[in-house]
Amino acid sequence: MEKIMSKSKEIGRLLLEYGLINNDDLNEGLRFQKETGLRLGEALAELGKVNMDDIDWVLSKQLDIPFVIVEDINVNIELLEKFRKEFLLENRILPLYETADHISIVIEDPSNKSAIDFIHDLFGKKVHVSIGNGRKIGNLLKNILKKAGIPELINSLKDIIERIKGTSFYRIDFLLAKHSCGIKVFGSGILRGMMSMEGVFTREDIFRAFDDLEISFLYEQYSSGKNTFLAIYPLANRLEIISLPAIIGSYGLHLPDDTTFSNARIHGLSNFFRSDDPVQGYRYFSTKSNAPCFEKAVYTLDAAPTDFKERYINICMPEKCPACNGAGCRACRELGYEFIHIEGLYSSDELKEKLKEG
Structure with missing residues (x-):
């Protein structure tokens, strides 16, 4: 590392010396560079004067360490799994191989002493460093981690869905952060955390997981900074002929047999039904009318009116699990609640009486 840190020729001068740029x-x-705050090499690459491979090649000459073409790397998955994913992504490091006395890596920034020292301490071995294109290292890592994470995501979703069937949880929330995916469920005003997964996940990965499980869905999406919030509303086939208006408050809002939802609107999800076109991101639903039509309306339980004469009701009402008082236990599938299923035609007063009886 001393050798790496002691070399100090400016990258601009080196690029001039090798004839890759002019004055x-x-x-x-x-x-x-002054305008953007980028490093000089990055600024020149942004301007199209050089590419990042040129920069890395010059650095390798300057520091007298190998330059590796990232596309040619045969990734050592077994070695890669010994590292935290966040560490590799944040520092743009790809482990190459391990011997009895050293570990070899390719890294974007060979002057990243803290990351190299961390690897030395982690393995108790010398660290042999090569330079590689940071963007390509990052993309390669994301692709590898994504392939590894999709089966885990599918299995986790399958488990969550089995647990929330027959409950009031009708929405599954995903917080897609830089290196993780948090999953919660929502319904009847209750938001409950289910799990957090390490890895880089996108909206398309979530959609693919639901497709693999053959689950139709609606979705909402919001972004804040580098994080994406994705709310998925799974839909389930119901054998009964649904009567409108209706209040649905259980897993699987409603999936009709054909490709339209007649003139019905789902209140609480009204932003999905602004045009006659099929809903974006969901190929099974469309609406024929933009005007509110309360006689032909499906309400989510959390958006339902408090006073009504008669509605088709299909809901699961939550009560805190007596065994754990809401903390979550095996008896309640770690959800913290037990659920009373109510289905039929009720007025608001009749429904209140039914709930008291329950």
Whole structure:
């Protein structure tokens, strides 16, 4: 590491020496660097004067360490799994191989002493460093981790869905952060955390998981900074002929047999039904009318009116599990609640009486 840290030729001068840029390119790069705060090499690459492989090659010459073409790497999955995913992604490091006395890595920034020292301490071995294109390292890692994470995501979703069937939880929330995916369920005003998974997941990964499980769904999506919030509303086939208006408050809102939902609107999800076109992201639902039609309306339980004469009711009402008082235990499938299923035609007063009886 001392050798790496002691080399100090400026990247601009090196690029000039190797004939990869001229003085005009360098001056333009310096101006752009000042405007953007990028490192000089990144600024020159953004301007199209060089590419990042050129930068890495020059650095390897400057530091007298190997330059690795990332596309040619045969990834050692067994070694990669010994590292935390976040550490590799944040530092753009790809482990290459391990011997009895050293471990070899390719890294974007060979002056990243803290990351290299961490690997040394983790394995108790010397660290042999090579330089590689950071963006390509990051993309390769994301692809590898995504392939490894999709089966885990599918299995986790399958388990969660089995647990919330027959409950009031009708929405599954995903918080897609930089290196993790948090999963919660919602219904009857209750939001309950289920699990958090390490890895890089996208909206398309979530959709693929539901498709693999052959579960139809509606979705909402919001973004905040680098995080994405995805709310999935699974739909389930119901054998009964649904009567409208209706209040649905259980897993699987409603999946009709054909590709339209007649003139019905799902209140609480009204932003899905603004046009006559099929709902974006969901190929099974469309609506024929933009105007509110309360006689032909499906309400989510959390958006239902409090006073009504008669509605088709299909809900699961939660009560805290007496065994754990809401903390979660084996008896309640770690949900913290037990559920009373109510189905039929009720007025609001009749429903209240039914709930008292329950």
